[in-house]
Amino acid sequence: MTIQITDSIEITSLPPFVASQPKLSQWMAITLPGKITIYSGKVELGQGISIALSQIVCEELGIRLDQLDWVAGNTYVSPNEWYTAGSLSVENGGAALRCSCTYARWLFLQQASKVLNVDFESITISDGIFTSPSTSEKIDYWVLAKQVNLENPIQIIHEAFQIRNKVIASGLVGQSSQRPDLLAKLSGAAFIQDMVLPEMRHARMLRASHPQSTIVNIDVQGIEQISGVERLVRSGNFLAIVGKNEALLVKAVEKAHELITWQVPTKVIAQQPIDSLLKSMPAVTEVSYEAGHAEVAQQSLRASYTRPFLAHASIGPACALAQLTDGHLTVWSHTQGSHLLRDQIAQALRVETTKVDVIHAHGAGCYGHNSADDVAFDAAMISHVTGFAIRLQWSREEELTASPFGAPSITEIQAGLDASGDLVQWNMAIWSPTHIARPGWGTGINLLGAWAIEPAHPEAATKDNPMPQGGGLRNSVALYEFPHQQITHHFLPSVPLRTSALRSLGAYANIFAIESFLDEIAEKIGADPVEYRLRYLKNERARDVLIEVANMAKWSERSKLPEGSGLGIAFAQYKNHGAYCAVAVQIRVEEKIHIEKVWSAVDAGLVINPDGLLNQTEGGIIQALSWTLKEEVSWNSEEIVSHNWDSYPILMFDEVPELEVKLLSRPDQPSLGGGESAAGPTVAAVANALSQALGIRARDLPFTPEKLAQLIG
Amino acid sequence: MSDTTSLTLNGLLKQVNAPSNTPLLYVLRNDLDHKGTRFGCGSGNCGACTAIVDGHAVQTCDVPLWSAENKEIITAEGLSQDPIGKLLQDEFIAEQAAQCGYCINGILMSVTALLKKTSQPSHEELYETLNRHLCRCGTHVRIIRAVNNAITKLSTGVLV
Numbered sequence: 001m002t003i004q005i006t007d008s009i010e011i012t013s014l015p016p017f018v019a020s021q022p023k024l025s026q027w028m029a030i031t032l033p034g035k036i037t038i039y040s041g042k043v044e045l046g047q048g049i050s051i052a053l054s055q056i057v058c059e060e061l062g063i064r065l066d067q068l069d070w071v072a073g074n075t076y077v078s079p080n081e082w083y084t085a086g087s088l089s090v091e092n093g094g095a096a097l098r099c100s101c102t103y104a105r106w107l108f109l110q111q112a113s114k115v116l117n118v119d120f121e122s123i124t125i126s127d128g129i130f131t132s133p134s135t136s137e138k139i140d141y142w143v144l145a146k147q148v149n150l151e152n153p154i155q156i157i158h159e160a161f162q163i164r165n166k167v168i169a170s171g172l173v174g175q176s177s178q179r180p181d182l183l184a185k186l187s188g189a190a191f192i193q194d195m196v197l198p199e200m201r202h203a204r205m206l207r208a209s210h211p212q213s214t215i216v217n218i219d220v221q222g223i224e225q226i227s228g229v230e231r232l233v234r235s236g237n238f239l240a241i242v243g244k245n246e247a248l249l250v251k252a253v254e255k256a257h258e259l260i261t262w263q264v265p266t267k268v269i270a271q272q273p274i275d276s277l278l279k280s281m282p283a284v285t286e287v288s289y290e291a292g293h294a295e296v297a298q299q300s301l302r303a304s305y306t307r308p309f310l311a312h313a314s315i316g317p318a319c320a321l322a323q324l325t326d327g328h329l330t331v332w333s334h335t336q337g338s339h340l341l342r343d344q345i346a347q348a349l350r351v352e353t354t355k356v357d358v359i360h361a362h363g364a365g366c367y368g369h370n371s372a373d374d375v376a377f378d379a380a381m382i383s384h385v386t387g388f389a390i391r392l393q394w395s396r397e398e399e400l401t402a403s404p405f406g407a408p409s410i411t412e413i414q415a416g417l418d419a420s421g422d423l424v425q426w427n428m429a430i431w432s433p434t435h436i437a438r439p440g441w442g443t444g445i446n447l448l449g450a451w452a453i454e455p456a457h458p459e460a461a462t463k464d465n466p467m468p469q470g471g472g473l474r475n476s477v478a479l480y481e482f483p484h485q486q487i488t489h490h491f492l493p494s495v496p497l498r499t500s501a502l503r504s505l506g507a508y509a510n511i512f513a514i515e516s517f518l519d520e521i522a523e524k525i526g527a528d529p530v531e532y533r534l535r536y537l538k539n540e541r542a543r544d545v546l547i548e549v550a551n552m553a554k555w556s557e558r559s560k561l562p563e564g565s566g567l568g569i570a571f572a573q574y575k576n577h578g579a580y581c582a583v584a585v586q587i588r589v590e591e592k593i594h595i596e597k598v599w600s601a602v603d604a605g606l607v608i609n610p611d612g613l614l615n616q617t618e619g620g621i622i623q624a625l626s627w628t629l630k631e632e633v634s635w636n637s638e639e640i641v642s643h644n645w646d647s648y649p650i651l652m653f654d655e656v657p658e659l660e661v662k663l664l665s666r667p668d669q670p671s672l673g674g675g676e677s678a679a680g681p682t683v684a685a686v687a688n689a690l691s692q693a694l695g696i697r698a699r700d701l702p703f704t705p706e707k708l709a710q711l712i713g
Numbered sequence: 714m715s716d717t718t719s720l721t722l723n724g725l726l727k728q729v730n731a732p733s734n735t736p737l738l739y740v741l742r743n744d745l746d747h748k749g750t751r752f753g754c755g756s757g758n759c760g761a762c763t764a765i766v767d768g769h770a771v772q773t774c775d776v777p778l779w780s781a782e783n784k785e786i787i788t789a790e791g792l793s794q795d796p797i798g799k800l801l802q803d804e805f806i807a808e809q810a811a812q813c814g815y816c817i818n819g820i821l822m823s824v825t826a827l828l829k830k831t832s833q834p835s836h837e838e839l840y841e842t843l844n845r846h847l848c849r850c851g852t853h854v855r856i857i858r859a860v861n862n863a864i865t866k867l868s869t870g871v872l873v
Contacts, residue, residue: 045838046813046850186802187749188790194748204858247739315753315761316815316848365850396754539807611809615855619812622851645758645847651782656853689765699764705810 007491008606010161014154015096017041021079022153024107027100030145034059034458035069036128040079042093044181045336045345045366047675048612049089051179055093055172055608060101061143062125062168062256065177073338073360080339081251083438086469087370087578088675094671100152103615105159107152109167112142125168163699175255176669179659181362192361193319197389200321201230202246204380205394206239207260209639211402212450214496215239219259226252233382236454242390259443269496270637274306274408274700278431284491288467292381293485297416297423301521304413305513305699308496309633310406311648317399318371321391322383328358329384333376334363340440341373345560348450348457352658356380367623369438369500371403400648401640402448405633406502407435408495408524409472409525411513416703421525423536429488430474432461433495435505442673446500462493465505469575475507475680478514479573481535487644497635507574508624511680512687512701515570520605520697522539528571529688530555539573541603546571547583548601552660564589565596568679568688579604583621583681585657587689592705595625595657595686603664610663616675618662624682626651629643634700720781723791732833733779737771738762740778741788745798749789749818753847760846763819768830770823770842787825788820796872797832798825798864804859804866812850820846824860832867839864 004698021027029037029448038057054068071078083092105125110657116139122132131138154431184190187444205653209212213236215272223232223241228248241256268275290541310401321332329351335341338358346356364374394402409432418658438458439446444460451459465471476487521683522532530550537543537558548557550569558567566589571582580603598621607613630649634641687698696711718729722745728846729744736755741747741764748775753761757775764773765787767781792798801821804810811817820843827834827842840861848856867873 050810109715148839165790178806179811182806182809182811182814185811186789186805186817189748189817191748191751193743193751236834246734246743250739314813314815315759315847316751316813363813364815367849392832393752396759449868559778615809615812615852617850622853623849626851644756647755650847651851651853653846653848653853653857654840656857659854703843 008668009098010605011156011182013097013098014156015079015092017079018099018154023151024104025150025153026079027097028104030067030141033142035067035072036063036111036141037069038097039078040072040081040093040097041339042072042089043084043336043338043360044194044362045084046115046364047616048179049084050181051177052090052612053093053097053610057097057101059106059170059172060098060166060611063128065180067128072175073335075338075357076343076359078338080524083337083340087574087676090318090671091673092226094368094608102160103154105167106146106491106663108141108144112139113149115139115144121163121166123167143331167680173620174610175390176608177609189318190362192332192363193316193322193393195321195332195361195391195392197321199389200391201242201244201388201389202249202414203240203242203392204249205378205398205420206241206253206256206260207393207398207402209643210264210268210399212451213262214265215263216263217367219345222259223256224379226255228252229685231386232669233385234439235381235385236452236456238452240384242386242388246415262639267494267496268637271404271635273408274308275304278408278410278492278495281491281492281495283431285488286532287486288489289485289487290471292482295418296418297424300414300416300421301524302412302414303517303520303699305411305509305516306467306585307409307512307701309499309511309629310502310631311400311633311642312370312403312502312516313400313648313650314364314366314370314689316377317396319387319391319393320379320465322379323389323393324383324387327355329380331356331358331376331380332361333358334366334372335376336369336372337438337440338368338436341376344445344447345377346448348445349380368406368502369404369436371399373439374402374448377449381449382452385643397643400589401643404437404498404500407433407472409497409506409509411510413513413517415517415521417525417538419522421527423482424484426478426482426485428476428486430476430506430510431490431492432506433492433499434464435471436465437475437498447472447699464491468577469503469505472506474505475510475572477576479539479542479576480533481538482536495634503623504676506677508627508683509574510684511570511572512656515572515681515684516687516699519691521693526590533571541580543573544575545580545601545603548662548664549582549584549599552599553586555584564693566689566691566693568682568685568690568692570688572677572680573671574677579672579677581681582679583678583685584691585682585685587686587693589693589708591684592708593629593703594688597658598682600661600663600678602661602674603666603674605669606667607663608671608680613663613674614661617678618659620676620678621659621682622656624679625686628683628686628702630702630704720783723787724794729778731778734777737773737776737781741773743770744824747788751815751818753816757770759823760819760823761816762820765822765826768826779809789821789838791816792821792825795825797828799873800866800872801825801860801863806863808855808859810852810855810859812852814848816848820856828863833864838848
């Protein structure tokens with residue numbers, strides 16, 4: 001069956017990054033025989049975005065996937081599309097490419113019509129070849145490329161969208177396609193970690209157990225004499241060793257640490273419960289949202305939910321390469337924003353922006369602003385100082401202690417109910433530090449190493465992501481049509497550990513709070529939690545995913561579950577404008593929570609690559625289960641204690657549940673970002689299942705066996 | 714201090730001139746230029762660096778070169794030469810059982826070693842093997858499905 005998607009994809013105004021980079025040549029080139037090169041700013045992070053965007057491009061141009069040459073996040077040639085983040089790559093990156101390719105198709109179609117001497121509406125494009133029933137002649141992109149000027153500014157042409165389905169075959173979009181990068185990754189060298197440059201040196205950072213510690217004493221000569229150390233690079237508190245042999249260098253790190261005395265930064269306050277810690281921090285308070293009017297309540301309920309600092313904890317520690325050639329620095333990085341990183345590295349090194357370029361290369365899993373940018377600066381700095389081509393990989397310990405952390409938060413809700421149990425007041429308060437401190441975000445320099453070099457760059461003042469995307473406030477507004485909602489944000493400019501973007505930002509904590517609290521209210525008034533939600537959920541697509549997941553999980557039969565088991569459900573629309581996602585979780589509790597099965601229903605509008613979205617949703621659920629059951633950064637006044645896999649455990653294979661994810665088909669609706677939509681509903685569904693299983697309400701993450709024991713008392 | 718160590722890598726005899734206490738991982742990656750074996754933690758906790766040494770799944774970051782002397786090593790680069798390795802690799806691709814893919818080669822190595830010993834492992838044997846590996850992207854369900862597909866195919870004698 002052919003999906004008619006014309007209405008859901010027509011673009012009526014230039015996407016912002018097309019407007020700022022308007023030439024077709026900034027988005028494509030036709031120079032390789034049989035290939036069309038596409039330039040994108042949206043990079044592969046393990047989320048499978050390159051195949052999804054490739055499907056859009058190939059369908060719009062009428063070419064095969066193997067005719068596409070994909071170049072992303074390369075500042076020498078790619079457009080600047082800001083960060084690859086926030087589940088926005090299909091929505092925004094896809095729209096930019098669709099806009100560019102639709103215009104390109106239009107130009108080539110007009111030229112083909114002239115050359116073939118046929119009406120352009122009679123032409124179809126397949127495998128890059130233009131044919132028409134009116135002629136036996138044919139022509140292709142590669143011949144036409146000599147006659148079409150790609151320096152043309154991209155325009156929106158309504159007719160180009162209207163004739164789309166006559167000209168090209170639909171079907172690639174909406175079809176599951178296999179990723180082209182996996183076979184190489186499963187057979188040998190494929191990651192940035194595997195790259196080798198001519199005459200390359202390895203480098204390792206020397207860092208204390210708190211990454212912003214300062215050097216009190218150092219035996220420079222002693223370090224330089226360690227076997228394997230060719231150079232010691234020191235600038236202020238920035239310290240690295242360089243050598244030809246990686247194995248010797250890694251061994252030298254241990255010995256070098258014995259020759260350095262560090263001092264912990266004064267801002268480190270030892271760990272304490274998140275509630276008391278965050279409420280003791282200076283805050284900037286504002287009412288961030290207010291709608292409707294609070295009425296007099298018959299009864300009032302209040303609860304407070306917390307999440308700790310979380311680590312990105314990628315399996316592959318961050319890596320970067322840097323090469324200085326005639327005063328020009330090329331940096332290879334698995335960053336989420338090559339152009340912003342390029343600008344920040346240049347500023348931090350105090351060189352012209354034109355002297356630095358960044359080329360994106362695939363790294364291990366990226367779940368937000370991790371160590372990728374920091375290690376890129378480190379490698380750039382070492383290459384800048386030594387002139388060597390440098391490969392630098394962080395250690396496991398650095399990965400877990402020196403990367404920015406996902407931000408902690410408190411979400412408190414007070415609800416007022418009238419005599420019939422209807423909500424008449426909804427007051428929420430959120431305490432959180434920034435959820436975003438990427439390089440290029442806000443003012444100043446956001447690179448760990450840049451704060452250490454001499455002269456040091458000051459740490460940038462923090463600024464959270466404003467609504468409607470939101471950082472600490474992401475998904476703070478309940479999608480439910482309550483007669484009243486008020487939200488107060490206590491923004492914390494500084495907290496003891498460095499925070500930045502981790503998958504779903506504040507949505508994980510806020511949805512946890514909203515969707516737990518709704519269950520608490522339902523329980524209080526003796527209502528069914530799903531029915532209670534549906535009382536206030538008027539959006540049809542939202543209702544559909546919730547009802548769908550309830551059916552999938554056999555919600556109506558949940559009272560039949562054995563003792564000690566529970567079924568919980570939760571819903572959210574990611575950012576209130578992304579994908580709709582409902583999750584049901586069935587658990588069994590013994591000495592710990594065993595997740596037995598998870599169901600999810602997702603509506604992400606027109607889905608480009610269904611298997612890719614399934615994979616992302618499954619991964620989002622499992623990662624959220626790991627955060628929920630196990631994860632918490634721990635630290636004291638001396639060091640970050642959770643520095644290895646023993647002290648920062650994540651979900652193991654034997655803890656993973658059965659999963660069933662269903663994508664609701666909405667090809668007539670625009671694509672909605674979906675990769676991060678499941679995290680919030682997942683945690684709340686676990687908490688709600690726990691309530692059914694044991695009659696206890698877990699409000700402080702993570703739900704470890706120790707926490708359960710405390711709650712049971 | 715450098716010694717010469719002989720070993721067989723994916724069927725080819727290799728001589729390595731490196732200190733014998735060098736972790737095998739760095740020898741494979743740098744001296745022998747086989748990058749499919751990856752660094753994850755350096756302490757044998759995550760499984761990303763697993764290779765097959767004389768039939769056993771070994772975390773190569775945590776063993777010295779000398780322990781591999783005169784032994785047969787299989788890495789991701791040699792997986793497709795092994796019928797069970799190839800079957801697993803195909804099933805992982807068919808199930809798209811990867812997101813970032815960084816942890817997968819270690820898992821492929823461990824499961825290949827397991828299925829070469831016993832093509833129909835018990836649930837406990839399989840999970841004991843998988844539990845030596847961490848995956849952060851949350852691809853576990855697909856990985857388990859791909860492995861089970863391979864086990865099913867082996868039970869029907871697909872490789873006989």
